[in-house]
Amino acid sequence: MDEVPLRQEWIHRAACADADPELFFPVGTTGPAERDQEEAKRVCERCPVAHQCLAYALGSGQTSGVWGGKDEGELAALRRKRRAAERWEARRAG
Numbered sequence: 001m002d003e004v005p006l007r008q009e010w011i012h013r014a015a016c017a018d019a020d021p022e023l024f025f026p027v028g029t030t031g032p033a034e035r036d037q038e039e040a041k042r043v044c045e046r047c048p049v050a051h052q053c054l055a056y057a058l059g060s061g062q063t064s065g066v067w068g069g070k071d072e073g074e075l076a077a078l079r080r081k082r083r084a085a086e087r088w089e090a091r092r093a094g
């Protein structure tokens with residue numbers, strides 16, 4: 001597994017520093033929550049540390065909110081893919 005980037009090394013460059021935190025952690029997945037989530041993703045699109053943010057979220061097991069431009073479902077899918085790749089690598093090496 002890749003090394004988890006230390007949050008304090010990149011968070012000060014985050015595009016969401018002045019954004020409403022509720023955009024990134026909306027309650028629910030429909031209606032206003034869905035709009036908030038999409039707005040959060042638009043902030044992430046212009047974030048210079050999106051790669052580090054996503055790596056941090058995956059490596060530290062974040063399961064809620066928008067991180068690195070990915071919502072909860074997308075983060076879960078990436079984790080499943082990563083675990084499958086790790087299992088495949090382990091079988092190949094063993």
Ligand code: SF4
Nearest residue numbers: 014016044047053068
């Ligand atoms: S990628 Fe998105 S959530 Fe992560 S630091 Fe940047 S703006 Fe914030």
